[in-house]
Amino acid sequence: MDSPGESMVARAILDSSDRILSADPPIELLHIRAGGAAEDRLAVAPIARIVRLARRLGIAVSRKVCVADEEGDLDLWVQARPETGQIRLSVSGWRDRAAWRPRATPRDYAAAGADFLWEADAALRLTFLSPDAGCRHGFDATAMLGRPLNALFVLDGASGPGLLSDSTPLDGRGARLRPTDAPVRLSAAIRHDGMGGIAGLVGATYLIDPPDEDEGARPSRAAPLTDSFTAGLDRALRTPLARIVANADSIAARADGPIASDYAEYATDIAHAGRHLIGLVDNLVELQAIEQPDFTLAATPIDLADVARRAAGLLGVRADAAGVAVSRPGPADSLPALGDFGRSLQILINLIGNALRYSPRGGEVLVSVADEEEWAVVRVADHGKGIAPEDQPRIFEKFERVDPTEPGGNGLGLYIARRLARAMGGDLGVESAPGEGATFTFRLRTR
Structure with missing residues (x-):
């Protein structure tokens, strides 16, 4: 189709069912080439969407659109104005653009x-x-x-x-x-x-x-993530994701006025997805650090019972929302260990958070501590669906999840947690059977 020229304005009138009552030739030709016939609704999808939006809102709507037309594309400026049950359509711009061709095939x-x-x-x-x-x-x-x-x-x-x-x-x-x-x-x-x-x-x-x-056996794994990769990923994603989450939370909270409940729920879903992606960025940045050959953590005296209490407390709101009780060590419990306080807290937040995710409503997550010879041990037990023996080694590998269709998680949390535990001279393991829940054991040396 030859472009009518950028300055040309083509007009049409549509009835209440989006059928063309009258149209200038350029609009009529677009309709025909999009597969429409005289009795059909407007067949040019990008323009039809603007028409429906104008009718629903009851106001004039103007948008720039791109319309595919045979061997080329057209950049158009479309205005749809409601008038007594009809839509008055004005289309201008009419700028040709080469059709997209893949850069690689x-x-x-x-x-x-x-x-x-x-x-x-x-x-x-x-x-x-x-x-x-x-x-x-x-x-x-x-x-x-x-x-x-x-x-x-x-x-x-x-x-x-x-x-x-x-x-x-x-x-x-x-x-x-x-x-x-x-x-x-x-x-x-x-x-x-x-x-x-x-x-x-x-x-x-x-x-x-x-x-x-x-x-030898299998080829060696790829090199760890580079500083430049994780730094670039952090810069490229964190700010826009934070903006998406903040705006979605504002919409869900109806901060700018009342909206339909369905839209508030959509906004909540968007915010949850944004937070999940921010968590993935955090984990990838973490991954870069812990996979360095010289990565170590200082072992200083800590109270592992106190760390467990704090981790459970930080997840109290999530536990209440999930309808799951968390039993944690009492105020008088103490468990001296050698490790890094912040990293130990990170590990236990991951373990308790996972237990909450897989516990049924009305269930309980039990966080207990024990002194076992030279080891200080924290156990996090749930009553979820459990993990089959053949799947237990997999859950500590990168990007591995037993059921990828389940919501939440990105397959990095347990991998990072075990690497951190071992960097402190400790370890992280699991005992489980299908239908009987799972117990994760985090241990650090006492001396």
């Missing part, structure tokens, strides 16, 4: 000798796999489509938000095929949409030949 990787190709959308769900990928490599490629990227790959090292915040998110990254545990290397590039936003990833998979028996 699967063909870009085909010549590099990849074993198979894949694509994922902005939510990191698989949208394309090479047709023969599954039969050649031991998984059902059709069943994988629409599932998260981590359903197919277990990435070595950190993953998550960094995959869509770097121009080369996967450049030879080590990984394993989850269905077969085969080692692979991944390469990918970010795909951008027509507005310059992130539309997902397009990438390639290269299988790594298994080593000979005399060459």
Whole structure:
């Protein structure tokens, strides 16, 4: 479609059902090329959304939109004005823009000798796999489509938000095929949409030949996160996430006036999601520190019973909201140990918080202390669904969760907690069985 020119204003009148009563040729042609017929509702979706919004609010609404049209896009300025059951539409701007073309396509990787190709959308769900990928490599490629990227790959090292915040998110990254545990290397590039936003990833998979028996076992893990990565992630995400959470909390609290309860609930969900992402950023920054080869913690005299009391107290509001009682050491209880007060508090907040998350309403979390020879021991027990023996080693690994579909958590808390415990000369373990709850044991030396 030839653009009518930026200064040209095309007009139309729509009835109460969004059907065109009259329209200038440019608007009528857009409607037809979008698949609309004379008796159909306005078929140009971006313009139709503005029309519906104006009708619902009962006021004139003006917006800039981008409309896809054959081989090009059109930037338009649209105004919709309600008038006695009709909508008077004015469309101006009419600026041509080259249609979006992906910066990277699967063909870009085909010549590099990849074993198979894949694509994922902005939510990191698989949208394309090479047709023969599954039969050649031991998984059902059709069943994988629409599932998260981590359903197919277990990435070595950190993953998550960094995959869509770097121009080369996967450049030879080590990984394993989850269905077969085969080692692979991944390469990918970010795909951008027509507005310059992130539309997902397009990438390639290269299988790594298994080593000979005399060459050792599995390939070494990726290097720890770098200072520049975590510092950049912190700067890039913390401020906008904090702003999102603050605004969502303000909306949920109806600070600027009454709103429908559904919208308040949506705002609460947004705030919870924002806090979850801030927690992930915190954990990734923490991860950078604890994975340094020289990471150590000073061992100073602390009262581990006092630390346990404080941790339980800090989570009192969350426990009340969850309807779960927390039994903690009494004021007279004392348990001398050698460790770092702040890090010990961090570990116990993580353990008690997890216990609250998995405890049923009306249940109880028991926090107890004991002096066992040269060890000072804190146990955090819940009456949740428990953890199968085969899953217990996994929960202390990075980005591993027994059930990824459950809300909350990012698979880093227990990994960090155990690393911190061992950096203080102690340890962290679990005893559990399905249906019988779980007991986490945090121990530090007494001398």
